[in-house]
Amino acid sequence: MSRVRDAVHRFTAVFDDVGRDAVTRERDRRLPHAEVAALREAGFTRVTLPEEFGGGGEAPSVLFELLAELARRDPNLAQLFRSHFSFVDRTVLAPPSSQRTRRLELISSGAIVGNASHERSTAKVGTLATTLADSPDGLVLDGTKYYSTGTLFADLVSVAAQDEGGALVSALVPTNASGVEVIDDWTGFGQRMTGSGTTVFRAVTVTEDAVSRRLTGGPSHGGAFVQLVLLATVAGIGRAIVDDAVQFVQTRTRTFSHGSAAMAREDPIVQETVGRLSALAFAADSALASAAAGLDESTTAQQSGASGEELRAIIEPVEASTTRAQLVILPSVLDAATLLFEVGGASAVDTGLALDRHWRNARTIASHNPTPFKARALGDLLLNGIPVPGWWSTGEA
Structure with a gap:
């Protein structure tokens, strides 16, 4: 946990900086080119790159916590790096070759991959x-x-x-x-x-x-990795919901004649609502951390030379854990994004606050891999022993 705390501390200032105008960007749909450049300059795009290539050498669990904290400020920024970090991950874990070295050198030079x-x-x-x-x-x-x-x-x-x-x-x-x-x-x-x-x-x-x-049939945690980037982003939205709820209530001076206290922050019903929001975000965070731990295990095993059925035995539970995390994180944060509006009256729907962005953003990410299909796959695993598929594709039937 100390590495996670140290990494979060190292990037807190730049995360705060790039997130400062997130609501304005959301309202005006201003593309975050400057913010991406700032994150690159701060070394964020190299955080999982091996140290011998000038990177941070951090484990997946550290990356996912950083992505959640970045998403807490602006979930657009966290999601847009999905393919970049997936590319770094599969390149780092690829067998040694001149191509692998050149690609890692590109990331070391600051290149971002889409x-x-x-x-x-x-x-x-x-x-x-x-x-x-x-x-x-x-x-x-x-x-x-x-x-x-x-x-x-x-x-x-x-x-x-x-x-x-x-x-x-x-x-x-x-x-x-x-x-x-x-x-x-x-x-x-x-x-x-x-x-x-x-x-x-x-x-x-x-x-x-x-x-x-592309190699087919061999075990890979790539599917779980890209899914966990999305789930880390949604977990960050859950944290932002709690942040916005607390700030809104603490600064609110208006109340209802049939309320239970003179101030909103003292109203037990409002307090209960904020407490429930915190618990929903905690569920999302806990599920994310649990699944991310499996990616750390898989990464360590591959770096130690595990392959074939030995590696498959490690990765299949990671896929199942990631699916379980999806079935916890997405509904928890979507519920929180609706419950958030119970902390205030009509003023909470002011477009200047853009509190609706939390539901819209979480719902958009949740639509990438519909949860009913994932729940069915998990049920098939438990009932029939069929492994959860690691890769999903779309196309005409």
Whole structure:
């Protein structure tokens, strides 16, 4: 826990700084380019990079706590780094190679990695319409991606595609490369500044060194990792709800004639509401910490050389714990985001406070991986011994 406390302390000042205008950004939908730059400058994007590459060398559990604290100030900032930290994690855990070294050196130099995985195409589930094909000039990438979270703020983007043989590949492409167009067209009602819109690739030249061939069937905690980034973000929203409730009540001077005290902060009904908000946030925090501990175990095992069935035996419980955490964190914070308004009257819905942002942001994140499907998968594990799937994909039926 001391490493977690030390890390939080180290980044508290920059988190406070980038979160200072979060409500104004939310209201005006101002993209946080300056804030992302400040976090990069402070070393946040390198916090899990190995120390030999100039990073912090922190474990996943430390990262998720930092993301929750960042989300407490602005959940957009926490979510937009999802693909960046996932890229760092899988690169750190990859076998030694010249490609791995070059990629870690890119992160060391301050590069931020975005995402181009999902599509709104006619491709079937498990396949992609984006292609990486041979041409007289070398490899060429073509396709259109959506939900490109973080790519508006990134230097590089990791693009999921299919090669001419139908195999899944990943290409690391500069966002300023010829033929790449990053479009700010995300229209979700929450998490409005995450850059989760469209990225288009038109005959983009790709070097062979930029391509990773995806291994299938081997154990990986990558699915749990990306899910826990989202859950850490929602847990941070839960903390922000408590913060806003306390600040609102402590500064409130108006009360109701049928209230139970002269001041809102002394009213036992208001006190009970704030206490319940705190308990809901505590449930979210506890579930996050429990699941994150499993990622630490998996990371340590892989760094010690575990693989195959030995590693699978470690990762499968991590997937189950992450699913359980989702079924605790999301409803807890969504309930808290509604209960929050019971601490005050009509003044609590003032757009200047933007208290509605908590529900909209949490609901938007919760829609990434619908909980009924996750609950069913967990039930299948308990009833029939079927492991919780580590990776999920979307597409036409």
